[in-house]
Amino acid sequence: MVLVVAASPINRIVISRTIERAGMRATTTSPETALDALGERRPAMVIVDEGGQEGLLTLLFGEIARLRAGDAGLPRVVLVVEPSQQRGKSYGGIVDAVVVKPLTPEGLQPIVQRLADNGKR
Numbered sequence: 001m002v003l004v005v006a007a008s009p010i011n012r013i014v015i016s017r018t019i020e021r022a023g024m025r026a027t028t029t030s031p032e033t034a035l036d037a038l039g040e041r042r043p044a045m046v047i048v049d050e051g052g053q054e055g056l057l058t059l060l061f062g063e064i065a066r067l068r069a070g071d072a073g074l075p076r077v078v079l080v081v082e083p084s085q086q087r088g089k090s091y092g093g094i095v096d097a098v099v100v101k102p103l104t105p106e107g108l109q110p111i112v113q114r115l116a117d118n119g120k121r
Contacts, residue, residue, distance in 0.1 A: 001044060078096065
């Protein structure tokens with residue numbers, strides 16, 4: 001399962017539909033409820049639309065680091081950023097891949113598929 005975290009409902013829909021086209025199950029949440037969703041759903045991958053939510057993302061990535069320490073590197077993390085943030089923060093090595101907006105299925109789907117395939121090995 002893939003957890004999609006985005007402040008914009010439209011971005012949540014676009015990302016989740018792309019995930020579903022890749023044959024995976026997606027669930028969506030806002031940044032404000034992401035910590036609860038992460039604990040309840042224990043996803044194999046988290047896709048995060050950065051979207052100016054830096055404080056909440058720091059907490060989320062801290063929890064992901066804790067989960068990874070005990071679960072073979074899962075969940076994988078894909079960060080969606082604005083072009084101006086492409087060379088920005090690293091979030092302590094938690095991010096496995098960065099996708100630059102504008103979001104397209106052709107740009108996101110291969111990255112998600114690659115990370116999912118690497119996670120199965």
